Amino acid sequence: MTTTPARPTHTTAPDGQLEQRLRPAAFSDAMQVNKAFARTRRDTRRGVNRITSTENPERHWKPKRSGGEDPAAHLTIEQIEELGREMDAIRQRIIDSRGAADAAYIRRVIAVQRGLDMGGRLVLMVGSRNKAAWVLGTGALTVAKILENMEIGHNVLHGQWDWMRDPSIHSSTWEWDHASPAEAWKHSHNDLHHTYTNVIGRDNDLGFGIARVDKDQPWRPWMVWQPVLNAVNALTFEYSIALYDLELGRYQGKPLKAWKPAIPGLLGVARKVVRQVAKDYVVTPALSGPGWKSTLAATWTANLTRNLWSNGVILCGHFPEGVQTFSRASTVGETRGEWYLRQMLGSANISGSPLMHIMTGNLSHQIEHHCFPDLPSNRYAEVAVEVRDVFDRYGFDYVTGPMPVQLGSAWKKIFKYALPNGAWGELRERPVQSVAAGARWSVGQVLKSLGRKKKHSRR
The missing domain is CATH 1.20.5 (Single alpha-helices involved in coiled-coils or other helix-helix interfaces)
Structure with a gap:
């Protein structure tokens, strides 16, 4: 199996502490993500998710409880591994070509985002009681928050820009404008979701613990309310994600003393939420003087819009019709080619303009992002052409469509699976x-x- 060469961890910075801080985060790229499969002793003992060599003659796909055909049954083992090698080659080509243009791109986006953020807050401070100024300031702040979360924060925390060796744009030092602390989010998202993508019983992002989106997920009576729960989740998305990252479900029904391991995480989220609330709902309105109510409303509107947008983008990338889910057994002995297949078939894209792609953090290229989570986001549009060609040549459907169509398809599942099969x-x-x-x-x-x-x- 193709492996990733160890990335250098040295830096020319004279400060030894900086060198330690800039050490790349574990599982920051698609190659190293696979190593998380055998992280726990329990899984290692059971043989679950242990990576094997590509010479293994067995196809590891296993049907879900509901049955179903192998989506790659028309391919031989050798063809699947050749697909993996082709995807590795695409990834390596982008890695080898990263350079000044990519670095200039992310620095430009950060500069624009910070300008919009500061400009929007300034307009609200001095003219929030003027309707035109309120709309202008709220719009600028909204775009700034979306850019920071989607195109900047999400992608920086994936390690997409670690190769620049810039301490101000690095996954180990970045803290984003979000209620979820960066380290907690990296664990739940990078280490878990991107490792166990769409594996039922492994990937908690399949419904975020509040929705059933596949017939192989067990149904519970409370799920009849999941359309309402998901609407609330969309409205409060940053706070929902912060709680979701804590994986509190593991403590449900246990005595209070069993919750002790969760206390550090809860305190971390609480501290982050206090800082976010103070910045957005105390400091900025206070600086507006008599217009503090208008500024408060503007900030709330910006956060609400950002929550709805980011929730919609994520639903479009994971839940529309045509996206495959997988059994746990399928990941036993999963090869590199099979891992790529799972990422390709377990994601969906959104078609649209370059501006729409930027505003989604290029998660409109969710398929490419799941295959190559550590590649610079500005290169996904380029990569998508090659990846779609791989889909066509190997006989798979490339799931994509306009955002309203994909969002409607995802919400249809939320309503459909709120009921028993x-x-x-x-x-x-x-x-x-x-x-x-x-x-x-x-x-x-x-x-x-x-x-x-x-x-x-x-x-």
């Missing part, structure tokens, strides 16, 4: 009978719950 089709065919049956079931659940509580109180 098969119930959505029945609801469409017999709406009155289905709603009546659902109402009877709901009443029965409530009565059962009340009965259990009454029995418990008697004890």
